[in-house]
Amino acid sequence: MTETTAPIDRKGPPKPNDALSRIGSTAEPHEMRDPFDIGEALTALSLSGEPVTVFPSGWIEPLLARIESVDPELPDFVIDFTGSERPPAGKATLVASLGGNAKLQFDLDQSWKPLPSNKMHVAAEFPPSCLVLNRRAARRVETPVGVHYLATFRIKGAEMELPLYDFSQSGVGLRATPEQCFGLHVGKKLDGVRLQLGPNLVIMADLEVRLLRPFRTFLLGEQVQIGCSFSSISMQMQQTLERFVTSRPAARRAAAR
Structure with missing residues (x-):
């Protein structure tokens, strides 16, 4: 995996109401141990600027931070505590939202010493494992090859047409090049999107971007997965969808978008 420089708008500095709670003791998260998957999750957080809630051991109030950068080759990453404070030496639990539909949680135990270049930046090695709690249970249908499944919308005055790679009753997944993602960020509203689901079904809906995840394919090169949820869809269209x-034989349970 290589670090991607896709032109994706980052969120601003975290605010107090961005703080998340830890994954509850009664929840049933799955464990992620593959360094490649962990690197992808951290890179997605870095690109989006998603707030990271940090719970230092023994503290009641959490700290807020962001992932500044990720180097998957080392592998390590840099945490930015600007606007907050650095944790004391010892263990801390970090929690972040992945695309709004999953929660990522992992522990770090270190000195939390700042980098020489910035006193609010702290370097850390990848955690050996992370907990991931998926909150999306809608059935996902992967789009068949060779059939038109498209999303058409306008952004910054220009018309965009992106292919769908999957869809569900709660949202759709799009695929784009990094250049096509200019102007998109997590939380971006897309109004009046025309969704063509095969040759015989067209749905109009408002979408909200919930995930931007860079990846690379052998044939297409650098790509970005864009996960969107429905923010507004008519009852009739919802029932049609x-x-x-539910009639598609390819429907299956999906991971968080």
Whole structure:
């Protein structure tokens, strides 16, 4: 995996109401141990600027930070505590939202010493494992090869047409080049999106971007996965989509978008 420099708008500095709670003791998260997957999750957080809630051991109030950069080759990453404070030496639990539909949690135990270049930046090695709690249970249908499944919308005055790679009753997944992602960021509203689901079904809906994840393919090179949830869809269209999704033999349970 290589670090991606996709032109994706980052969120601003975290605010107090961005703080998340830890994954509850009664929840059923799965464990992620593959360094490649961990690097992808951290890179997505870095590109989006998603707030990271830090719980130092023994503290009641959490700290807020962001992932500044990721180097998957070392592998390590840099945490930015600007606007907050650095944790004391010892163990801390870090929690972040992945695309709004999953929660990532991992522990670090270190000195939390600042980098020489910035007193609010702290370097850390990848954690050996992370907990991931998926909150999306909608059935996902992967789009078949060779059939038109497209999303058409306008952004910054220009019309965009992106391919769908999957869809569900709660949202759609799009694929784009890094250049096509200019102007998109997590939380971006896309109004009046025309969704063409095969040759016989067209749905109009408002979407909200919930995930931007860079990846690379052998044939297409650098790509970005764009996970979107429905922010507004008519009851009639929702019922049509529900019938369409549940009738597809390819429907299956999906990971968080």
